[in-house]
Amino acid sequence: MGVNGEKKIARPLRWGMVGGGRTGQVGYKHRTGALRDNTAYQLLAGAFDVDYERCKDFGRNLGVAEDRLYPDYKTMFEEEAKRPDGIEVVSIATPNFTHYEITKAALNAGLHVICEKPLFFSVEEGEEIKKLAEEKGKIVGVTYGFSGFQLLLQMRSMIENGDLGKVHMIELSYTHGFACSDIGDKKNEAQKWRVDPKKSGPSFVLGDLSTHTFYMSQLICPDIKLKEVLCDRQSFVKSRAPLEDNAYVLMHYDNGAVGRMWVSSVDAGSMDSQHIRIVGSKASVEFNDWQPNELIYEVQGKPNQKLYRGMPYLSDACNEFERMNALHTEGLGDSWANIYLKIAMAIDAKNRGDEEALKKINYPDINAGIDGIRWITKCVESADKGGVWVPFND
Template identity: 75%
Template sequence: MMLNGEKKIERPLRWAMVGGGRLSQVGYKHRTGALRDNTAFQLVAGAFDIDPARGKEFGINLGVASDRCYEDYETMFEEEAKREDGIEAVSIATPNGTHYDITKAALEAGLHVICEKPLFFTTEEGLEIKALAEEKGKIVGVTYGFSGNQMLLQMRAMIEKGDIGEIRMVELQYTHGFNATDEADKYSDAQKWRVDPKIAGPSFVLGDLSTHTYYMSQLILPNMKIKKLLCDRQSFISSRAPLEDNAYVLMHYENGAVGRLWTSSVNAGCMDGHRIRIVGSKASLEWWDSKPGELSYEIQGQPAQTLIRAMPYLDETCHADERLGALHVEGLSDAWANIYLKFAIAMDAKNRGDQETLDNLVYPDIDAGIEGIRWIEHCVRSADQGAVWVDFKYEQETQFI
């Protein structure tokens, strides 16, 4: 049964944003995701901009009451806590280096949190925030927006049923060419911080692009764990060093499968190089972001098939996120709406103590965010040691070296 806007929770959650203002590259994605189902969230407050006046004007233009457009997140959390109708959840759409402090403050204020990726700089910070969220009884979600494309759930279901056999190879790519020169580094505020280690952290494209694709591979292959990896990264625009604008990652999985990921923002001429190919012993599956409603299914010795979104032959888990029906194109805004709806369901379930719903809900949670941090840490450690193989530690807390 497809989604049609009927409520999934008793009432919409009162929601705010930190960041995501007029100059933001991601703010509208958050809002179109959260507000697509007006039964999930209602935007009632915000600290939208580092410039308070500009942020207030912007918030008013979104329909937020002027007295709930705040100059900073500390003031917003303090003032909203005094209101009977105060906010219950907040999205953090700010540069990477601010995520930890804002998330911690939000949880301490009793709020559910939705945060941009990469979540924090270190696994240790992630584990600390996870413990705090558990103590406060709150949800922390991560906006891996592409993961809301329902054909990824189709891949997951087919692999789980054994349709492609034993997994042998995992091919991942997220590349574009928009930073093939240093022009944006000089003139775009949104790009400047992404190549500043103090704000972006120890990586550029590994954190900014490939954490999306890495999480999507985990969603598709939830039972596969990495045994070791090797990362080779480059700064083709030398001023970006030590941060990379191109990287290759080789991965060996515990089940014997091998993986390869290419991430780049200097793939000149490339408009959309986001793809996932899973190769099994019997068949292969491939998904491209440029055609999100299609899934290539190639069985050895048979004609290639293209599975189409919304068709009755797909798995029920895929249909559960369907919005527009066959013949009508869905895309990234629908994917964001899917994950935001699941954030709302998770928050409502947490509020009610409904652990069964939480256990069965597939969405990018705090554990997914921590795993993304851990993966970046291992990539950076491998690259900085000269592109060597490093054992992948799941339980051991690691620090950037």
């Protein structure tokens, strides 16, 4: 077993949260991820809610001391800096439009940052924060929470080993049907801001969903760089316009490969699934997050195979963060735990000045966050120009 709760860093990191309170959708995922291995983080402080009374009530129920429950992030950063046991890393689980200012304030307060995606509204903001993080000697991690499934690294290893031959096609999708009507837009607090361009940015499902799958494809195929995209997006629930609830994206890669992404929140009947298929000249490999414990491996001219999580025939990179062994299933909570543990290891390496160790830790960093911003920006640009090819890097 790769992970069994033993410490991988010298001591747990003193950790706080901004957002992620009772009415949010993602806060529990953050806490599950961070606290799964109780040797990595300790939750000591929080500004969990814009409603201070609700923040205090919620924080008490989490076991956080009341004098470390704060009305806002600015107060938390200021007061925690005065304490000898003040927080050293903060997670930001708030609406998109707040990420930039909170991340900047956290870095200026001397804190490492773990932030929700999409990171910011513009690549320029991302580059500014990257420079600031480098100046402060701090880590900025991004919670692409699905990217901790170990079998994604098995796919990466198979491509690196040449098992698929030359990669020709990258097929991606992330769809669900839970926004087929506008009921949630009006009644669900976590949904309202996602369909408000002032708060969500220039996209809905491209930012909220497809950034996950796009990052996963980059994790699997790190040496295949996206060259250009063509996007067509729709607002089938008309009140969401100009934000899309469905989009199709075509991709061209620098090695000659092509790709497609379908992203939708109006795929009626679909129960929130991501699908990744990498097609090579010799074989294909396929992953679905509904069945994250197995891969479909198809070699041309041979019977199809299922590769199961936790087995010794998988790569060392895949099995390094194995938690349950092959007889027991793993799920999204395990994926989040892997991401949080890797970020903790990156923070620890950064604190120790061990840049060589840091380079070996594969986690969603500030560069992944910037690429996610660029992905959204370029898809929106292409769609708004009438569905034309636009260069990914320019």
